[in-house]
Amino acid sequence: MSKPKVGFYWCASCGGCEESVVDLAEAILDVTAAVDFVFFPVAMDFKRSDVEAMADGAMAACMINGAIRSSEQRAMAKLLRRKAQILIAYGACSHQGGIPGLANLFDRQSILQTVYRDTPSTVNPGDIRPEASTRIPHGEVELPVLDEQVKSLDQVVPVDYYIPGCAPPVQLLKDALAAILTGRLPPKGSVLAPDKALCEQCPRAPSKPDNLLIDQFKRPHLERIDPEKCLLAQGFLCLGPATRGGCGWACINANMPCTGCLGPVSRTRDYGGAAMSALASLVNSNDEAQIAAMLETIVDPAGTFYRYGLPASLLFARAGANADKGGHEP
């Protein structure tokens, strides 16, 4: 029997998700023994035409990492959706929009202006911008078009499963591969990680008081961090109460607060809203002015509470003059 075919593709991402595959270390040999990679542009020489030549559903599974923000990425997502029986959103960007999703705080026009005109290192006297197509002596050349907003993969094509994390923890990838190979997969739409908050069973949880109150939110690069005590109890913004567990407390064990890369548990409908609710209620004051002062150290709530998931949030993107449609896509 031939081995199941698997693909791995990247869209708007940093390459860290590919790194997590490399982090399989020796286990990668078991993987390649069990499956055939038929598309993996970062590591192997396959072309888009190879995918186009496949029969629909030829791949048992395809994982896509990265957010979707260009015409090319949308087209690849649709193509791979057709060719794969199981499509998996791999990593925080594909799952929730990720760090690239913070671009939804700005509109496309101002992003292009910043990059092609305003940054100090930009030298572009002709104010040249990327064009969808350009005539050159050899003919017409085309470039992908940047979308108005960044989207998660499931906002573009139907997704079967999600492997969360920035980048996904190796154990989650191993478990997912085992589940695919044995066919023991949970209901479609599931996030392939435990559905429990990170705080549950955190090695530092015993030092987290039941009636925790915080006088001052501290910033980790400015203070000493006690390596034993619950980070939240020390005043660091640890998003463990709102975040899904499954990373093995990677950041906590490295003495850094959780920034929420695994996203919410299934009961949450807006990750940042839940995180703000949990954290703000701990502020140790009943006085309006004092509360404001205590919240001052949270300088960028969008970047703090929606760091990995603005596109998947209820508001999706910054409201603005060019957003005259409102509501939902029908």
Added chain:
Amino acid sequence: MSSNVTLPVAKEFEPRIVAFFCNWCTYTAGDLAGAARLAYAPNMRVIRLMCSGRVDPEFVLAALRQGADGVLIGGCHPGDCHYREGNYKCLRRFQLLCKFLRQMGVEEQRVRLEWIAASEGDKVQKIANEMTAQLKLLGPLRLQITPRVNGRPRAAECPPAPTKGVAP
């Protein structure tokens, strides 16, 4: 254009306000306003909660997403919360949420927190009218349309918003 065609008169924008009122003070005040026949702008839809401490930032975000142009949270005055601390928790969450909403381009006047005691029916009237007037000036909240998720309108608990600008 021929002169006998009458152009439709643009209807005035009627904002929609979702109000989360605590059962013990503000909702009672709303009842009192009704009993005293204090008429106020019909733009406000009241949702009764046991305490303002129950107002999760997610509720406010969901209301805005589902078509509210503004959200009013009403709770007992400081020191008067039936559950002692609920309104303080609400105040803390509200302040953080507001910081986030500013970043998202949602204007300050759209989301408001007011302490309204059971006896202050007139305050309910005043604030409902005031907020309606302010939102009329601001115009509809223009959120970006949310994409479908997995081919379905986003999250079943958020039905599509009806067309904006219709009279309530």
